[in-house]
Amino acid sequence: MAASTKKAIKISQKHLLGIQDLSISDIKLILSESKKFISLNRSSSKKIDILRGKTQINLFFEPSTRTQSSFELAGKRLGADVMSMNITNSAIKKGETLIDTAMTLNAMHPDIIVIRHQDSGACNLLSQKVNCAVLNAGDGRREHPTQALLDALTIIDRKKRIDGLKIAICGDILHSRVARSNIYLLNMLGAEINIIAPSNLMPNDIERLGVNIFTDMKKGVKDCDIVMMLRLQNERMTSSFLSSNREYYEYYGLTPEKLENAKKDALIMHPGPMNRGIEIDTHLADDINKSVIKEQVELGVAVRMACLKIFCGK
Amino acid sequence: MKKKYFLNANIIDPFNSINEIGGLIISENGKIEAIGKKVNQNNIPVREKFIDLKNKYILPGIVDMRVFVGEPGYEYKENFKTLSKAALSGGVTSVVTMPNTDPTIDNVSIVDFLKRRGRDKAKINIFPSASLTKNIEGTNMTEFGLLQKKGIIAFTDGTKTIQNTRLMLRIMRSAYDLDSLIMQHAEDLELSKDGMVNDGIIATKLGLQGIPDMAEKIIIDRDLNLLENFNCRYHISQISSSKSLEAIKQKKDKVKFTTGVSINNLSLNENDIGDFRTFLKLSPPLRTEEDRVSLVEGINKGLIDVIVSDHKPEDEEQKRLTFAQAATGASGVETLLPLALELFHNESAKLEKIIECLTSNPAKILKINKGNLSTDNDADFCIVDLYKPWVVKKNRLVSKSKNTCIEDKKLQGLITNTFVKGEELFAYK
Numbered sequence: 054m055a056a057s058t059k060k061a062i063k064i065s066q067k068h069l070l071g072i073q074d075l076s077i078s079d080i081k082l083i084l085s086e087s088k089k090f091i092s093l094n095r096s097s098s099k100k101i102d103i104l105r106g107k108t109q110i111n112l113f114f115e116p117s118t119r120t121q122s123s124f125e126l127a128g129k130r131l132g133a134d135v136m137s138m139n140i141t142n143s144a145i146k147k148g149e150t151l152i153d154t155a156m157t158l159n160a161m162h163p164d165i166i167v168i169r170h171q172d173s174g175a176c177n178l179l180s181q182k183v184n185c186a187v188l189n190a191g192d193g194r195r196e197h198p199t200q201a202l203l204d205a206l207t208i209i210d211r212k213k214r215i216d217g218l219k220i221a222i223c224g225d226i227l228h229s230r231v232a233r234s235n236i237y238l239l240n241m242l243g244a245e246i247n248i249i250a251p252s253n254l255m256p257n258d259i260e261r262l263g264v265n266i267f268t269d270m271k272k273g274v275k276d277c278d279i280v281m282m283l284r285l286q287n288e289r290m291t292s293s294f295l296s297s298n299r300e301y302y303e304y305y306g307l308t309p310e311k312l313e314n315a316k317k318d319a320l321i322m323h324p325g326p327m328n329r330g331i332e333i334d335t336h337l338a339d340d341i342n343k344s345v346i347k348e349q350v351e352l353g354v355a356v357r358m359a360c361l362k363i364f365c366g367k
Numbered sequence: 368m369k370k371k372y373f374l375n376a377n378i379i380d381p382f383n384s385i386n387e388i389g390g391l392i393i394s395e396n397g398k399i400e401a402i403g404k405k406v407n408q409n410n411i412p413v414r415e416k417f418i419d420l421k422n423k424y425i426l427p428g429i430v431d432m433r434v435f436v437g438e439p440g441y442e443y444k445e446n447f448k449t450l451s452k453a454a455l456s457g458g459v460t461s462v463v464t465m466p467n468t469d470p471t472i473d474n475v476s477i478v479d480f481l482k483r484r485g486r487d488k489a490k491i492n493i494f495p496s497a498s499l500t501k502n503i504e505g506t507n508m509t510e511f512g513l514l515q516k517k518g519i520i521a522f523t524d525g526t527k528t529i530q531n532t533r534l535m536l537r538i539m540r541s542a543y544d545l546d547s548l549i550m551q552h553a554e555d556l557e558l559s560k561d562g563m564v565n566d567g568i569i570a571t572k573l574g575l576q577g578i579p580d581m582a583e584k585i586i587i588d589r590d591l592n593l594l595e596n597f598n599c600r601y602h603i604s605q606i607s608s609s610k611s612l613e614a615i616k617q618k619k620d621k622v623k624f625t626t627g628v629s630i631n632n633l634s635l636n637e638n639d640i641g642d643f644r645t646f647l648k649l650s651p652p653l654r655t656e657e658d659r660v661s662l663v664e665g666i667n668k669g670l671i672d673v674i675v676s677d678h679k680p681e682d683e684e685q686k687r688l689t690f691a692q693a694a695t696g697a698s699g700v701e702t703l704l705p706l707a708l709e710l711f712h713n714e715s716a717k718l719e720k721i722i723e724c725l726t727s728n729p730a731k732i733l734k735i736n737k738g739n740l741s742t743d744n745d746a747d748f749c750i751v752d753l754y755k756p757w758v759v760k761k762n763r764l765v766s767k768s769k770n771t772c773i774e775d776k777k778l779q780g781l782i783t784n785t786f787v788k789g790e791e792l793f794a795y796k
Contacts, residue, residue, distance in 0.1 A: 174642075257571060
């Protein structure tokens with residue numbers, strides 16, 4: 054695989070805190086860099102030394118399998134020294150504030166910090182307190198930029214474009230950072246977006262972000278090229294928004310009957326992890342013709358490699 | 368003390384309908400001897416010196432109806448001494464303190480302590496309020512009668528609301544019997560649960576849990592309906608939305624009550640929160656620009672009676688956290704008047720109206736003889752250089768806690784001197 058270009062690639066931001074902060078050229082840059090890593094990840098020798106000598110610290114305050122391992126693998130394949138902080142044993146449990154943790158880490162001179170936190174804005178706060186670049190791996194319900202980027206890459210990979218596509222995002226939109234980041238990104242790239250959720254899970258004024266809102270799923274997925282399902286996030290709901298899981302599945306779960314309203318070649322996406330039988334029919338999730346869920350995971354590593362490279366200034 | 372003579376001042380005293388250029392004479396025992404256009408050089412004995420204010424403004428000392436002091440229990444945030452200094456630097460000479468302390472102000476023995484501390488440590492007039500319910504738990508009423516006898520001026524659960532309708536009805540009946548003033552912070556705690564900003568586009572964009580304006584309106588509707596049967600002295604501590612103002616407008620003719628608003632909701636809106644600025648995490652939250660404008664209209668139309676600072680000192684460490692974890696509230700007793708003057712400078716409201724909402728209206732509601740420049744009253748007043756520009760800087764704030772929500776704000780209107788009982792207790796340096 055050809056090594057890095059001689060000149061460092063310029064992105065308009067120091068940190069990757071959200072899609073909201075990126076310009077179209079930033080997005081195109083990240084996506085084109087990501088494409089280059091797809092074949093590397095499929096080859097037998099998956100390592101290049103672009104980030105050799107660089108230190109990457111993963112700071113995950115919330116549990117995560119795919120994003121954390123995705124970032125860890127991405128960093129290691131680029132040759133960086135990757136350290137994943139284990140929050141359960143850390144000083145955070147002893148009451149250390151986020152800022153103090155940041156300053157402690159800063160003193161160890163990392164080149165890049167990847168943070169996931171349960172509070173919206175935590176990555177913004179961190180970025181003000183450390184010297185290195187900060188990558189947001191998901192903050193509260195606000196943004197999850199690398200997820201939106203890998204979703205966009207997956208769509209482009211299969212549909213060859215995003216401009217002009219009709220995309221439905223369905224589920225607990227109120228608490229979803231994936232939904233928000235995708236709305237910002239897919240709008241920028243020219244898609245038409247349908248948001249589908251029960252009223253209790255629909256954020257206020259969300260149509261002002263440039264989306265069509267639906268509480269009827271059959272109407273919402275009509276003629277869509279992509280149906281993106283979100284997980285029903287139990288841990289974010291501190292009081293009952295819904296009557297029961299089975300009623301939710303009846304009205305908002307993705308089933309073959311509901312999918313019939315979408316285009317014949319519509320694709321199914323899901324950021325994972327899935328609750329089979331709650332938001333998605335288990336067979337649909339595994340349908341190799343329709344579901345691109347596994348591809349999302351694969352391209353996720355490529356996207357994160359691109360982000361690490363770009364935001365480390367390489 | 369010596370008599371004091373001031374001339375060439377713009378005097379505004381809404382209580383006495385004074386708005387004229389004139390002078391002020393303070394007697395040896397700190398009372399107002401004479402005031403107004405009738406006071407001129409001819410009234411001053413030849414050998415006496417007078418202070419030429421050169422058209423600066425003389426206003427009655429501000430009466431701030433909602434101030435949180437950290438005594439007892441949170442002295443590290445603010446104590447009576449530091450509160451007094453902060454208030455004086457802002458022209459505030461009387462404050463109503465909130466009972467959300469540790470221990471709560473909910474029984475007579477703690478009131479003794481409070482009044483003593485206030486008298487010893489503060490140079491301004493402290494009017495303490497007590498809680499509506501024991502330990503602010505929202506279950507059992509406190510002893511309104513006995514507390515009033517000890518000097519409690521009003522009853523409120525401060526940052527909390529009475530959720531139980533039956534209890535609220537009983538509180539109103541008691542207050543009616545005893546002529547007690549109750550002040551309600553209007554927030555349905557179930558609707559506002561876990562919320563931290565206005566429930567709108569900003570909440571959606573910042574990914575924060577919102578507080579719908581219905582949480583406020585629903586309590587106002589409930590209480591104003593209950594008041595129809597037992598119209599005790601009732602004051603809505605703060606409103607923040609146009610919906611609440613509508614509810615008030617509809618009931619104004621049927622029921623007797625008063626309403627307050629925080630200067631923060633009159634000056635700022637939810638967009639000012641920007642990039643998670645925790646110093647703007649407030650209760651009630653900042654809402655939309657439409658709401659803000661309607662609140663200013665509410666002042667102009669007399670639907671809102673009082674402007675407060677809602678001074679809530681918080682340790683800076685409690686603000687240097689993520690938005691969800693940060694403490695709620697902003698300090699503001701020292702910037703209440705200058706920030707309110709912004710409404711005059713940008714022509715949103717008349718000067719007399721603003722001053723009325725800061726002086727004579729609160730005094731009338733509290734039934735205290737303050738907030739005016741009547742002859743023979745204590746000379747509590749401030750001198751304001753109305754057009755002098757200055758910038759709010761955290762490190763120049765006097766309050767012990769520096770959690771201002773208007774850092775770097777450019778204002779016009781500087782308080783140059785503040786007097787309590789005729790004695791100059793603050794002079795701008």
